[in-house]
Amino acid sequence: MVKITDVASEAGVSVATVSRALNGHSTVDIALVDRVTEAADRLGYRPNAIARGLRRKKTDVVALIISDIGNPFYTAVARGVEDVAQRNGFSVLLCNADEDAGKEARYLQVAEVEQVAGVLLSPHSAATDISRLQMPLVVIDRPLAAAVDSVMVRSIEGARLATQHLLDEGWRHPACLTGPDDAATALDRVEGYRLALADAGRNDALFAHAPFSQDGGAEAAARMLDSATRPDSFLVANSQMALGALAEFKRRGIVVGRDLGVITFDDAPWAPFIDPPMSVVAQPAYDIGVWAGNLLMDRIAGTERGAPRSVILSTELIVRESSRRR
Amino acid sequence: MVKITDVASEAGVSVATVSRALNGHSTVDIALVDRVTEAADRLGYRPNAIARGLRRKKTDVVALIISDIGNPFYTAVARGVEDVAQRNGFSVLLCNADEDAGKEARYLQVAEVEQVAGVLLSPHSAATDISRLQMPLVVIDRPLAAAVDSVMVRSIEGARLATQHLLDEGWRHPACLTGPDDAATALDRVEGYRLALADAGRNDALFAHAPFSQDGGAEAAARMLDSATRPDSFLVANSQMALGALAEFKRRGIVVGRDLGVITFDDAPWAPFIDPPMSVVAQPAYDIGVWAGNLLMDRIAGTERGAPRSVILSTELIVRESSRRR
C-alpha cells in the first residue's frame, strides 16, 4: 500500500506539503501542487481513510439504520439518502435493524465506535437510547423522545383520508391492520382511522396489532376475519402486511373488490398489478431520504447549528380498484 | 470519549494490561481481568474502532456491493450476508452500485481506503477491476474474469427449464426479455432460452436487451410486441423487468394468461398475488447471501487459504397461472 511518505519522496517534498496539496489548502505553491498531484497519480496513492479518521476524529461515512430492508419504503428512503450522501462525498453504512431493538442498539454502538460523521435512524421505538451518540443525528419516519432533527410524514392525516375514502365508497365496517403497539407509525395509522370514524359519528373502531411483515399481516387479517364483528374492509399499515392480508383472503376464498375493500400504506412497485389493483396511501419515500440526507449534511458541515428542525411531508391518496365498492 | 488510558488508571494498571485483558489474551491474571472489565463497564468504555483499525490494518466491517437495492433479489441476499456477518461480529457496509460501473468503482475504492476486512461483490460486468483490492473477495451472482471465490446459481438451467415449460404449455413463440448485453446474468437467460429452443429443434430465438429495471422491462416488451414476428409468451430476466412488462401489457389491453404467457426470474413477494399469479424461476437469494458470507468469513479468519472455491446453487421452477395456456 502506497502511503503519504512515498508520495513525498517521489515528489521531493515533505509529507506536510503532500497533505496540504492534496487537501486543497491554499498555502501551497501552485507548481508544487502539480508535482505532488502527478506523483500521487503515478503511484496510485489513496489516503488511508482509517488514519485520516483517527487524526480528524471522524470519518467520511454516515450510518443509515433502517427498521426493515425488506420493506420497499425503506429501500426507497435509502436511495434518497445515498444520492445526497454520494453527492457530498460520503459513503453510507446501511444497517438493517430488522425491527429488533437489540440489533438497533448494536448498530448504534457500531456508529459510535466507527466514528461515523452522522447517523440517520428510523427508531424502533421512541425510547431508543441515543445518549451516547456524539455526532449529528436525524430521525426518519418515527419520532424519538429526544429533540432532534427529523423528517416525518403526516401519516395520521393519510390514514384518516384513506378511511374516509373507504366509508365514502360505502363499506360498512372498515378495520385497521397495523404494526406493533410500540411503534409510533403503527399507532398513527390507528389514530387517523379512529378520527375518520369519529368524523362519521361512529365509535366502533376495530383494529389489530401485528408485526410489520407479511406474516404479521396474514395473522392480523385472520384475527379480524374471525372476530364477532367481522369487518368488510381494511386499512393496512404497510405494503408487506398488505401482501400477507391478501394471502389470507385468498386462502379463504374472499375476493377483494367484491367481498372486501382494501387500501394500504405505501405505493409499492407491485401495487398497480395486484388483482385487483391496490389503492394506496403513498408516502414520498425517496424525498424523505433526500430531506433527511440534506438535514444531516447541514449539521455535519456545521452550516446549521440552531434548534432541531423538523420537516413533515404529506401522503397522497391513490385510488385504484381494491378499495372500490362495485 | 473514554479511552484506554482512562480505563487503565481507573483499574490501576497499564494500558497494555487493559488491552490484553479486554482482548482475552491468556497471559493476564484472572483477578486483573476482572478489575479491568469492571472499570471498563463503569466508565462505559468502547474501544475506538478507528484506532484499532489503524493498528491492526483492518477493520471489523465487510463491504457488500450490490447492483440494485431496489431489486428484492439483492435485498434478500443482503439479509443472508448480514445474518452471518453479525454472527461473526462484523458490520456490513452496504453499497448500492445501481447498475453503474462508475459508482461500483467508487465503492471499490471506498472498500480499499476504509480497509474493510473483506468484500462481497455482484460485479457489474466481468471486466470489473479488482486488482487494487488487498482483502478477501467473494463474488456473487455474476462471474468475474479473475479467479476468486464465488457463489452463483445455475441460471442457464433455470432459463432453459422455464422456456421448456412455456413450450410444453403450448405457447408458439416464446421470447426472452433480458438485461443489458454486458451483464453475464442477462446473457445466461438468453443462453438457457436458446438451448430450450434448440432442444425443440427450433432456431427462431427472439430476445431483447434492456436495463434490469421496470422501465427496461416495459421498453423491451414494447419492442418485442411491435416486432414483425410478434411473440406470444415471455421469459423475463428479473422481477422488476416483469413488473414493467406487465405495465406495458396492461397499457395495450393484453391479458396475461389468455393472450400471452409470462414467466420471470425471481420469486418476488408479490408474485403469487399478481393478476394472474406469476410463474417464476426462484433463485435461493437468502442462501446465496449466507454462502457468500461464510466463504468470506473463512478467508478472513484464514481457515481457508486454498484455491478459489465456487458454490453453485440451483433454481426452482414454480408454476402458477401466468405461464399457463388455457
Place this chain on the structure above:
DNA sequence: TTGTACGCGTTATCAT
C-alpha cells in the same frame, strides 16, 4: 505476569 514505549498513516501546529 506486567509495564514501557514505539509504530500504524494522517493532519495540524509550530517553527523556519
Place this chain on the structure above:
DNA sequence: ATGATAACGCGTACAA
C-alpha cells in the same frame, strides 16, 4: 510557503 514533528487511540514487541 515549507518542513519537522507531535498527536490521534490502540496493540504489541521488548524489557523487567
